[in-house]
Amino acid sequence: MQGTEFSFNTVLLHGVDTYYPNGATHVPIYQSSAFRHENAEELEGIFNNKAMGFSYTRINNPTIEDFEKRITLLEGGIGSVACASGMSALFNALMNILQSGDEVVASAGLYGGTVELFDDLKAFGITTRFVSENVPAAYEKLITDKTRVIFAETIGNPKLDVTDIKSIADMAHAHNLPLIIDNTTTTPMLVKPLSLGADVVVHSSSKYINGNSDAISGVLVYGGKFKWDERYPGLLPYRKFGPFAYIAKLRNGLFRSTGGCLSPQNAFLNILGLETLGLRMERQCENAWELAQYLRGLDSDFIVNYPGFFDHPDHRLASEQFGNRYGAIVTVRVGSKERAFSIMNKLKIPFILSNIGDTKTLVLHPASTIAAHLSKEEQLQSGVYEDMIRISVGIEDVEDLKKDFLQAIKTEDITKTA
């Protein structure tokens, strides 16, 4: 079935061919490390890119390929590579392009793990420059003759600033540079970065795509449009694959050699989770909007951050780019670290843990956890404050969430004055 004539939720369910063996309505989990063949010639053909088929699950597998097809379709790309984690997808997406001596220009306030990855890449001679402000001119200022890629997230976490994907893609292309976008927090439900000019999209599919927080995984999608020239020597031998050069290099080179493949079981869990991505995101965005407004009304001293607010600096951009949805992460500054901890400890519904995109509401104190290794200045750059709680809003009944936050804040206030 061709998915393109359908809208988002139908594509999620019926977008790819679902004629599985024996009439199964789900893709079988091909829990097999390797695949046997009728004869030696067949396997020779597969190894030499002359025949379609599977040889070894580190390279590809039918269950994983089914997941990749769905993501390619949803993001509007030409091919995807599923990886063991979001970090593995980021590593593959970047290192497929970069070599020693190259530079990256990246947005500030990135996911902490990504900042650490850029730090690790220094040992391989790759330097990253972070913009001070998430606007095209700030990126442009940091471009040198060594820059080879621009990197940004759709919504910074926990800063909650919004990247103007089209403007930054236009700026990057004016310098003949590719743009990689991490679309984890928004998913193709809110935005398809490739359609706005991005060249590669990366997901930690551990988050909203999986939805149930039952499988760590990542995926990268390529749009097929970037022209790789001599500045990207590693890609030159793959130019014979035309628009598929970038994906071909991964499958025949880095991805296969570093071995960060997804497990078939986790690919299956992601496919299952994907079916409800639209419903979950819709509900989570609505709940986040309600809860953000409620928290703002609860205490005039709270500083609540949510791109859905009309007075959020990126509100207009978010409205246009994400179709009047603003994601499901809210942050609230409550006055002090002690008060933040006390409120978190008194909440009955949200789990205290470092994750986002679960069906369940999650709370975290970024300054003492995911941003603890950053200097004070870096924390402020990333929008992290000592008194800030990050909320990843789930699909619960929002009235229950409101009541829970009310009791946690009220009992906290009573203890405070006692």
Ligand SMILES: *Cc1c(COP(=O)(O)O)cnc(C)c1O
């Ligand atoms: C979680 C996350 C990652 C890393 O993904 P893992 O699946 O945990 O490896 C990367 N980017 C963003 C925005 C994330 O939230």
